[in-house]
Amino acid sequence: MPQWENAKYSQINDSIQYTIIPLTAEGQLNEKAISVQTVNNTPFLVVANGEKFYLSRFYPDKKSDNNFLKNGQLSMIDVLNKNLFTYSYENGKSTYNAPKAFKSPKGSKKKAAYEIQCRQEGTCVWSTYCNGVGYISTSLPGTCSYPTDYTDCDYTVSWSNDRMIYNTVCENVWVPDAPTDGGGSGGGWTSTPIQTATNTDKEPVTYYWRSKLDEDFSKYLQLTTPLVKTIDLGGGIAVDQSNPDAYNCHYYTFNKTDKSAITETLASDGNPLWVVSINIKDANFIQVTSNVKVGDIVLYQAPYNGGAGLSHSGIVSGVDTQGFATEITSKMGEYEIITHHPRDVPSSYGPTSPTFESGGQTYLSRIYYRRR
Numbered sequence: 001m002p003q004w005e006n007a008k009y010s011q012i013n014d015s016i017q018y019t020i021i022p023l024t025a026e027g028q029l030n031e032k033a034i035s036v037q038t039v040n041n042t043p044f045l046v047v048a049n050g051e052k053f054y055l056s057r058f059y060p061d062k063k064s065d066n067n068f069l070k071n072g073q074l075s076m077i078d079v080l081n082k083n084l085f086t087y088s089y090e091n092g093k094s095t096y097n098a099p100k101a102f103k104s105p106k107g108s109k110k111k112a113a114y115e116i117q118c119r120q121e122g123t124c125v126w127s128t129y130c131n132g133v134g135y136i137s138t139s140l141p142g143t144c145s146y147p148t149d150y151t152d153c154d155y156t157v158s159w160s161n162d163r164m165i166y167n168t169v170c171e172n173v174w175v176p177d178a179p180t181d182g183g184g185s186g187g188g189w190t191s192t193p194i195q196t197a198t199n200t201d202k203e204p205v206t207y208y209w210r211s212k213l214d215e216d217f218s219k220y221l222q223l224t225t226p227l228v229k230t231i232d233l234g235g236g237i238a239v240d241q242s243n244p245d246a247y248n249c250h251y252y253t254f255n256k257t258d259k260s261a262i263t264e265t266l267a268s269d270g271n272p273l274w275v276v277s278i279n280i281k282d283a284n285f286i287q288v289t290s291n292v293k294v295g296d297i298v299l300y301q302a303p304y305n306g307g308a309g310l311s312h313s314g315i316v317s318g319v320d321t322q323g324f325a326t327e328i329t330s331k332m333g334e335y336e337i338i339t340h341h342p343r344d345v346p347s348s349y350g351p352t353s354p355t356f357e358s359g360g361q362t363y364l365s366r367i368y369y370r371r372r
Helices: 210-215 249-255
Strands: 008-011 017-022 026-029 032-038 042-048 052-060 072-078 084-090 093-096 118-130 133-138 160-170 228-234 237-242 262-266 271-278 285-288 297-304 307-319 325-331 337-340 355-358 361-364 366-371
Touching: 249 262, 249 271, 249 307, 249 325, 297 355, 297 361, 307 355, 307 361
Parallel strands: 032 133
Antiparallel strands: 008 017, 017 042, 026 032, 042 052, 052 072, 072 084, 084 093, 118 133, 118 160, 228 237, 262 271, 285 366, 297 307, 297 366, 307 325, 325 337, 355 361
């Protein structure tokens, strides 16, 4: 059962927001309700941008109250199409476990080295009952080992294999960002490995925002344009509806510089100003590698699926005498517009270093552009 009252908001980036809703188990024995506990994983529901639902389980490396989405394995199942995605977590950083490629059948006429195929992968659900409590142990996808999980009973407890759940694993499906326990990649953005280094910003003397926003956006920022707003109809009746005035960093950046760069929004969900895809046109912008000017824009990148993905954007509002950017003005998702050093952003928006490695390639953490 969903624990709606314990739902937690997670800002992945300015294009993706997750709501993480804990799940609890319920059971019956001889037509009587009994308490049920999960013993080897934490089940929860992930709601992406209020429209896609993933039944998720996190398998921690060790039993610890503060290990959630820190160290372990995560499985996410798309509730509608049953596609399965798995991730490995180490110190809060996630890595997508891409399925092994399916080799082309012998004699295939296709030129591609591999065909796009799907397969079914099973997950075993085990249960037991003792001392008035039911226990459920769900195996990692693709495994079905007999449980050795700790319960309040002794280790001689007998487990029953209740059922096998099958889900689809494919090579050619869109892979969602893995959730974090607090704070990704925007769509419509293709990055290429760098050819030359840039000289656009320097390490700040101190960081003000980074640790704060890694902890909790809502604790330090004002919620100004929520994706969903509550309408009071009177008589104690209220309804939630999409907020057509909600906008994110990409709309803030490109509405002021080049609206033609905006290629997709959440208009179909009632959020026409929430930009989820952009396209920087060479005819309209040139990349800036030195001597940054006020009014230039900056795009932030973070590691994503073995490459780089767009995570944030803003407008340069301050430079020093050497042409280094010293201040960016940007909107933080549903929250307020702030000014910050170019590198002083939450870690989900990318590293502070000028470049990062992903998939064996080097990418720019921040790319500056100037309107032609």
